[in-house]
Amino acid sequence: MSYNTLLTAQEESIATVTINRPNKLNALNKETIGELHAVFSELEKDENIKVIILTGSGEKAFVAGADISEFAQFSEKEGGKLAAKGQKLLFDFIEHLSTPVIAAINGFALGGGLELAMACHFRVASDNAKMGLPEVSLGVIPGYGGTQRLPQLIGKGRAMEMIMTAGMIPAERALSYGLINHLTSPEELLPLCTKIAKRITNNSSVAISYAIKAVNAGFMSTVNGYEQEIKAFGACFGTDDFTEGTSAFLEKRKANFPGS
Template sequence: MDEKSRHTYSSANEPEIALHRKAPHHLPTNPYIAFKAVHFIKTAMNYQNILTQQKQGIFSITINRPEKLNALNKATLAELHQALHQALTDAQTGAILITGAGDKAFVAGADIKELAALQATEAKAFAKKNQDEVFNLIADAQKPVLAAVNGYALGGGLELAMACHFRFASDNAKMGLPELTLGIIPGYGGTQRLPALVGKAKALEIILSARQVDAVEALAIGLINRIVPAADLIAEAEAFLQQVLKQPASAISAAIKAVNATYSVNNGYDIEIEQFARCFASEDFKEGTQAFLEKRKPNFSKYN
């Protein structure tokens, strides 16, 4: 990764400044009753890092930390889990749309300060928890989930987008998995979902080089479904989901289950969690995160 790319990734992960946003909702519990006309659902939950809205059967989740380029910290991941559960158990929701606040980033990575404090055993539990509660919850959702990638989607941000069933990207989007620059590997399913989308060779190229992919290349290799002008991204994503929602809910659910079954024959996600945790016991991880926080180039171990 070049210095410009590294600084883009790091700028999202400096010390935390909490946002305070309220989006109260009251949600029904039957997940598959047909939704009705335009309306908004309000919940009593107070979200600090995300915004939610339900309109015409689409439950929108906006990661709302633009001053951190919408980086995923523990609190944001916990709120994502809560919001996803709401959407999946809401009778008037047929589809879910996930995007980031502002015009610079979808999600520009994880919270590196939080990662730097983890020991190997903690890293394993951390990856397992978030894979189960957020990333796998999205991938296995019986309602279609679309990521509207509005800018940078790096590290956990790209893993979040790849967990979704569809990815629409703005024309200024940049995507990548730069975890190796920190001495670790992707830990939220990136090593499994990227090759499933783009093939083994291209996935290894992107992961091992830690380079960023622009929207044009992402479309060409199958990483995204379509490129949309930034100003039209949300409208086009909503229009597409409305088209999907014309199909019967039972058939949508069955199709998602059947397609997902193609990728459920191995334990690659468990292996990823194990290898992710092992990285946290390495000197390269200590050097990578320290260099990241000190805004300098890391001095990693090299092959002889």
């Protein structure tokens, strides 16, 4: 399947999705959000894909925000629908994807761009990256989950400061805040993400999908995370991956997980 705003590549069981609007600093518009949903849907169905890396084209930006020209004239009702649709179609969708998604932040990750990165399961950034939620400088607030995911990742006080000042933080501070997991040079960003992804592919994709559900449950007010963990833990015992994993351990050999 071809896309107008995305590039896709695959190396063994690792897929890389690149947002390709460099002349717009990879800003999210309606088309890009729709295509991202489509590509993640396809990759989720592909049993050969074990990890997805998401990044932006060029050297300046991961995603430098949303395309403001698309909604500058929206009414209150239209604005609410924009946020609700975007969260359901892309941001919540990625967060709950059973295939691990790594955000490779290669420059500016602002507004919707940072919200997109935060929806991924974890983040790696190059040392030229800058991150922020500048929405209040436009008279609006983050609408794609930023007011919820940022405090979860870095704490309420730091999130409040970032949102209220509308400022950007450098990658070094993002690392100290826990917003990103690793910091590297621009040249080593994708190789490092690929190295981490390969380590993930050595493990049970079924168990990982259960782990994602259990971890996410702990951040949902309507779900008991501990109960979800118990349920997921028990479910693992009924999988072929569990049989293979435990057998390989006892036989002192490397596991060859069937993914079922």
